[in-house]
Amino acid sequence: MIDIEKFQHSDCIPDRQEIIELLSLKSPVDIERLRYSAEQLLLRLRGKEVYFRGLIEFSNVCSCDCYYCGIRGSNTDVFRYTLSKDQIVQSAAWCAQQGYGSIVLQSGERSDVAFADFVEQCIREIKDKTISRQIPEGLGITLSCGEQTAQVYQRWFDAGAHRYLLRIESSTPELFAALHPPVQKLQPRIEALRTLKKIGYMVGTGVMIGLPGQTIENLADDILFYRAIDADMIGMGPYIVHNATPLAHFKDEIAAQSEMIFKLSQKMIAVTRLTLKNVNIAASTALQAMKEDGRETGLTFGANVIMPQVTPVEVRKNYLLYEGKPCLDENAEQCRTCLALRVAAVGRTIAYNCWGDRG
Ligand code: SAM
Secondary structure (H helix, E strand, O other): OOOOHHHHOOOOOOOHHHHHHHHOOOOHHHHHHHHHHHHHHHHHHHOOEEEEEEEEEEEOOOOOOOOOOOOOOOOOOOOOOEOOHHHHHHHHHHHHHHOOOEEEEEEOOOOOHHHHHHHHHHHHHHHHHHOOOOOOOOOEEEEEOOOOOHHHHHHHHHHOOOEEEOOOEOOOHHHHHHHOOOOOOHHHHHHHHHHHHHHOOEEEEOEEEOOOOOOHHHHHHHHHHHHHOOOOEEEEEEOOOOOOOHHHHHHHHHHHOHHHHHHHHHHHHHHHHHHHOOOEEEEOHHHHHHOOOHHHHHHHOOOOEEOOEOOOHHHHOOOOOOOOOOOOOOOHHHHHHHHHHHHHHOOOEEEOOOOOOOO
């Protein structure tokens, strides 16, 4: 029987075999010991505070064709949009007024010059407009706009973005290849993460959990990958089927495993916390798509970041990565109130007016 509690110590890091054992825990008693250990470690290292990152999904135009993703380039049923600079800046300013402290600008992937210029202008204007007594350096800006050249990453960093989220999706080459067309490769994505680190970004990565063909060993390797790359933030969540994607033919298989996938997603948060210690870990929206209280339970398993929806309601339904995405018709104000109650319900507090970087 594995000694779970010892991993609460900062210098006790599970090895690959131990990570596999922790992820394989089945009995409710053992899972509760895992959850409790991760929560205790988080509370000791980072306290009760949960950081909000207002999520602005500013464009669903995408040149990638990931086999799992609802906004993949070849899905012709999607109405494509890009918010105007004013809409993006207004949404960001709203976040600053609410005291969120940080935003995430997320989009599909585009690699043209006009896109790089547009994002740079948005970053500069958001920084300009959100400097205040409460947040003297302006809103913290996380970007999640896919793979770009080192020059583009540098320009966006110089403009004021300081965090970048680029999920690796799976660190196992065969699984990555089964999820993407041949032109989308794992190695350049790993290189992109290294480039971002070198430039000075706080770097976030993560994977989807419950992918067809994915094993516990693959997930253990993903956690070791986070550690090897020295990730500052982790954003991971369950894989959820989108009907208009190539992976939809696994729908019945995935549906039959949904309870297991939800539990595994929670265990991944806890084991990542016990392995990486003081990083930021998000309780993803996809957790809530599976269960109404999914995000709060994510917090109790060791997560400390939530990304409230601030994408304007009129375009939100067009950023449908998977079926059943929650909060499609709640406006940002309703989302804020709902989340504040959810965070309080699990005995945690919201950290307002701060960036909330890795400790
Ligand atoms: N284009 C950027 C990129 O590639 O990093 C950011 C946007 S992308 C839509 C954001 C994330 O959505 C992906 O990294 C992927 O993990 C997640 N995602 C896409 N389809 C999903 C699905 N069916 N279930 C769960 N997560 C999904």
